[in-house]
Amino acid sequence: MPVVKVSDMAFVRMNAPDLGKAEQFLLDFGMSTVERTPKALYMRGTDPDPFIEVVHLGEARVLSSAWYVDHVDDLKRVSQVPGATGIENLDEPGGGKRVQLTDPLGYKVEFICDRTPAKAMPTEPAQLNLAWEPLVRKTLQRFDRRPSRVKRIAHFVVSTPEVKKTLAWYREMLGLVRSEDIYEDDPENLIGSFNRVDQGEDYVDHHAFFCRYAPNQGMNHVSFEVQDIDDVMLGHDHLKSQGYRPMWGVGRHFLGSQVFDYWCDPWGRVHEHWTDSDRLNIQGGLGLLSKKQAFKSQWGPAGPKEFHDWATP
Numbered sequence: 001m002p003v004v005k006v007s008d009m010a011f012v013r014m015n016a017p018d019l020g021k022a023e024q025f026l027l028d029f030g031m032s033t034v035e036r037t038p039k040a041l042y043m044r045g046t047d048p049d050p051f052i053e054v055v056h057l058g059e060a061r062v063l064s065s066a067w068y069v070d071h072v073d074d075l076k077r078v079s080q081v082p083g084a085t086g087i088e089n090l091d092e093p094g095g096g097k098r099v100q101l102t103d104p105l106g107y108k109v110e111f112i113c114d115r116t117p118a119k120a121m122p123t124e125p126a127q128l129n130l131a132w133e134p135l136v137r138k139t140l141q142r143f144d145r146r147p148s149r150v151k152r153i154a155h156f157v158v159s160t161p162e163v164k165k166t167l168a169w170y171r172e173m174l175g176l177v178r179s180e181d182i183y184e185d186d187p188e189n190l191i192g193s194f195n196r197v198d199q200g201e202d203y204v205d206h207h208a209f210f211c212r213y214a215p216n217q218g219m220n221h222v223s224f225e226v227q228d229i230d231d232v233m234l235g236h237d238h239l240k241s242q243g244y245r246p247m248w249g250v251g252r253h254f255l256g257s258q259v260f261d262y263w264c265d266p267w268g269r270v271h272e273h274w275t276d277s278d279r280l281n282i283q284g285g286l287g288l289l290s291k292k293q294a295f296k297s298q299w300g301p302a303g304p305k306e307f308h309d310w311a312t313p
């Protein structure tokens with residue numbers, strides 16, 4: 001039995017030495033500013049989560065991933081784990097309660113509940129005249145040149161030489177379940193594992209946590225859902241026009257099947273846009289694929305070598 005079953009990601013927490021630069025990147029990436037103090041920057045998407053990325057002033061590094069639990073009783077269970085903090089009130093936008101653990105890489109993992117949601121931001125569902133439905137839109141399509149509109153935070157990916165140990169920890173503490181595993185040469189030689197949250201019969205994203213082998217440990221990327229495929233492409237053009245470093249995209253993944261696009265923030269932390277994920281409930285998953293099968297794109301470019309070993313502290 002896992003300690004708890006988290007229901008979704010809540011936010012990612014990082015340090016950066018220049019909050020102005022951090023804010024500009026995240027605005028260009030498609031988030032909106034909630035609050036900026038001399039020491040911290042809070043950014044949100046269009047969903048009601050009070051914030052989905054927080055950047056503190058400090059030497060560039062990733063601090064934690066944060067995950068929702070349903071009830072304060074879940075926090076009580078986490079607080080019994082050796083090394084856990086007690087239950088504390090979160091003095092940040094949306095408030096809430098928190099318990100923290102430290103994962104095998106040394107990152108904090110924050111378990112959160114009772115946040116006060118913000119108001120969802122308005123979005124315009126795309127109207128597309130597709131082959132099988134040619135008259136959905138009877139007006140002219142005119143997109144403004146603009147950043148993507150990030151909807152929500154979706155998954156967190158770590159690189160580590162210790163895949164099995166890290167995976168076991170996340171499954172036990174967060175109640176994550178295997179969606180698809182990846183091996184190299186021998187099926188026993190696990191080099192990566194896509195895991196999703198366990199919400200029983202309810203369908204969830206194909207993965208909320210991906211643990212992959214790399215010689216160095218660190219965050220491989222953090223990922224955010226955007227509105228639709230036009231939104232991915234508009235964001236791609238915008239980030240390119242602002243001179244940011246592209247990492248990989250645009251393409252459609254094989255595992256999870258999202259249309260993806262990866263960009264580095266000014267300190268090399270990879271942020272992903274995606275849309276149109278596979279969704280699974282507790283009945284799905286349990287795939288086992290070779291590295292060659294797993295890391296191909298359904299369309300678009302193959303992943304660059306540097307991305308597969310990417311690990312920012």
Ligand SMILES: [Fe+2]
Binds near residue numbers: 155157221223272
């Ligand atoms: Fe991803």
